[in-house]
Structures are given as C-alpha cells and as structure tokens.
Amino acid sequence: MVQEVAIYLVVHQPRRIKLPAQLIPQGVSAEDMEKCLFDERLNQRYFDKVTRYCYIPATDKFLE
Incomplete structure (x- = not known):
C-alpha cells in the first residue's frame, strides 16, 4: 500500500502585452524594452486575483 505521495504542480501566468502598442526606441536596452512591451x-492585478481565487485555495486544500 502506498504511504506517501508527491504532488508536483507548475503554475504559469502569461505576461500581458501593453496596449496600445508603442514604438520601441532604437538602441533600447533589454530591460527597457521589457518595460515597453509588457503591462x-x-x-x-491578474496575478493577485488568480492567487486569491486559485493558488491559495488550492494550496490550502493540499495542506488539509
């Protein structure tokens, strides 16, 4: 009979693109380009909402 179980979960949240799109200046650094692309x-906001309604409740269920 199995006495222990290991559960492995991967959590993924896509990054939201900044809209409306803006031009990326020539010669911009990778870090600054990231700021131009992503909101x-x-x-x-979405991460906090998903955490509150999904990640935390799911984790609590595993800990019960």
Whole structure:
C-alpha cells in the first residue's frame, strides 16, 4: 500500500502585452524594452486575483 505521495504542480501566468502598442526606441536596452512591451500593472492585478481565487485555495486544500 502506498504511504506517501508527491504532488508536483507548475503554475504559469502569461505576461500581458501593453496596449496600445508603442514604438520601441532604437538602441533600447533589454530591460527597457521589457518595460515597453509588457503591462506590469495589469500583470500584477491578474496575478493577485488568480492567487486569491486559485493558488491559495488550492494550496490550502493540499495542506488539509
């Protein structure tokens, strides 16, 4: 009879593209290009919501 189980979960949240799109200046660094492409405020908002309604409740179920 199995006495222990290991559960492996992978959590993924896509990054949201900033809209409307903006031109990326020539010679911009990779870090600054990232700031031009992705909407970090929106990413954080969705991450917080998914965490509250999915990740935390699912984790709590595993810990019961």
